[in-house]
Amino acid sequence: MEPLDHFRDDDFSPFRFFTAEQWSRFRADTPLTLTEEEVRRLRSLNDPVDLDEIRRIYLSLSRLLSAHVESSQLLFHQRKSFLNIDQAWKTPFIIGIAGSVAVGKSTTARILAELLKRWPSSPKVDLVTTDGFLYPNEVLRREDLMDRKGFPESYDVGAVLRFLSDIKAGRPNVHAPSYSHLTYDVLPGEFTVVDRPDILIFEGINVLQVRDLPEDGKIVPFVSDFFDFAIYIDAEEADIHHWYVERFMRLRETAFRDPESFFHRYAAIQPDAARAVAESLWENINLKNLHDNILPTRPRADLILRKGRDHLINRVALRKL
Ligand SMILES: Nc1ncnc2c1ncn2[C@@H]1O[C@H](COP(=O)(O)OP(=O)(O)O)[C@@H](O)[C@H]1O
Ligand SMILES: CC(C)(COP(=O)(O)O)[C@@H](O)C(=O)NCCC(=O)O
Numbered sequence: 001m002e003p004l005d006h007f008r009d010d011d012f013s014p015f016r017f018f019t020a021e022q023w024s025r026f027r028a029d030t031p032l033t034l035t036e037e038e039v040r041r042l043r044s045l046n047d048p049v050d051l052d053e054i055r056r057i058y059l060s061l062s063r064l065l066s067a068h069v070e071s072s073q074l075l076f077h078q079r080k081s082f083l084n085i086d087q088a089w090k091t092p093f094i095i096g097i098a099g100s101v102a103v104g105k106s107t108t109a110r111i112l113a114e115l116l117k118r119w120p121s122s123p124k125v126d127l128v129t130t131d132g133f134l135y136p137n138e139v140l141r142r143e144d145l146m147d148r149k150g151f152p153e154s155y156d157v158g159a160v161l162r163f164l165s166d167i168k169a170g171r172p173n174v175h176a177p178s179y180s181h182l183t184y185d186v187l188p189g190e191f192t193v194v195d196r197p198d199i200l201i202f203e204g205i206n207v208l209q210v211r212d213l214p215e216d217g218k219i220v221p222f223v224s225d226f227f228d229f230a231i232y233i234d235a236e237e238a239d240i241h242h243w244y245v246e247r248f249m250r251l252r253e254t255a256f257r258d259p260e261s262f263f264h265r266y267a268a269i270q271p272d273a274a275r276a277v278a279e280s281l282w283e284n285i286n287l288k289n290l291h292d293n294i295l296p297t298r299p300r301a302d303l304i305l306r307k308g309r310d311h312l313i314n315r316v317a318l319r320k321l
Pocket of ligand 1: 044045099100101102103104105106107181182251255263
């Protein structure tokens with residue numbers, strides 16, 4: 001099989017590689033618990049995912065995650081008895097989902113959340129996206145970071161770490177800030193409340209980021225230190241570029257029509273001028289971020305889902321144990 005860029009599919013690779021067909025066989029007898037209509041509701045604009053893709057890719061993934069969650073619960077109980085402690089609260093299992101802007105992380109996260117909720121054990125599954133942890137536009141403007149929205153420095157990483165550490169500590173009613181793609185800003189005073197889930201899916205472009213160690217020797221964790229399983233959604237740069245621009249053009253006919261939309265002015269201009277804006281946002285912000293900050297985190301994932309030009313997953317790489 002063709003390797004994933006600089007990954008080598010050989011005995012020394014940390015990953016095992018599968019075609020979508022090979023991967024689909026691992027679903028065994030995992031039942032299909034979503035309907036076509038539900039998948040349509042869960043997918044983002046321009047995402048072609050359908051029930052066939054759920055069968056081919058997501059059922060095996062759900063089965064694999066179920067094995068990981070089960071074994072982490074077993075380990076948790078064994079640890080309790082080893083330490084002879086009586087810890088009433090459980091530690092949520094956290095799944096990180098990373099990848100470029102416009103690669104389809106939100107759709108994958110929403111589909112996974114629904115599939116996991118429908119396991120026979122009916123776990124409580126919550127989903128949080130990292131955009132709520134971006135600094136408000138007012139701060140980004142002041143710090144001259146509006147052209148670096150989505151870069152590591154545009155997030156309040158301290159707040160992310162406090163959030164995840166509260167979740168892992170089993171605290172009730174932990175607040176995650178909210179973001180609006182419509183106003184292109186953090187929503188003041190709006191939160192998602194996360195109340196001791198069994199599983200938390202934490203999705204965002206930079207969740208596998210590692211930072212330079214502080215010079216003062218202070219020990220600061222990485223966001224991914226809180227993850228039990230990390231997924232990277234991957235695709236050819238040219239394809240993601242195309243999806244970004246096409247989505248922007250579709251948004252002109254939908255979300256941008258709303259006078260509240262930050263991008264409202266681009267709904268009225270000529271298509272060529274709008275396309276030029278999308279190209280520039282891609283080139284100057286999102287592509288740079290992909291090269292400098294996102295792609296380098298790919299080898300840190302446990303699982304890489306690689307999409308083809310048609311936006312469907314055609315290859316899977318699973319980290320060897
Ligand atoms: N300007 C926008 N207006 C409205 N919705 C948007 C806009 N940009 C992105 N979205 C939506 O926000 C979600 C997240 O997009 P993005 O951060 O690019 O990640 P991904 O495509 O990997 O899910 C998607 O559902 C997308 O359709
Ligand atoms: C809000 C985003 C940074 C994504 O954030 P995430 O949820 O991945 O943390 C991204 O969608 C974005 O707005 N990028 C800035 C450039 C642009 O408008 O495309």
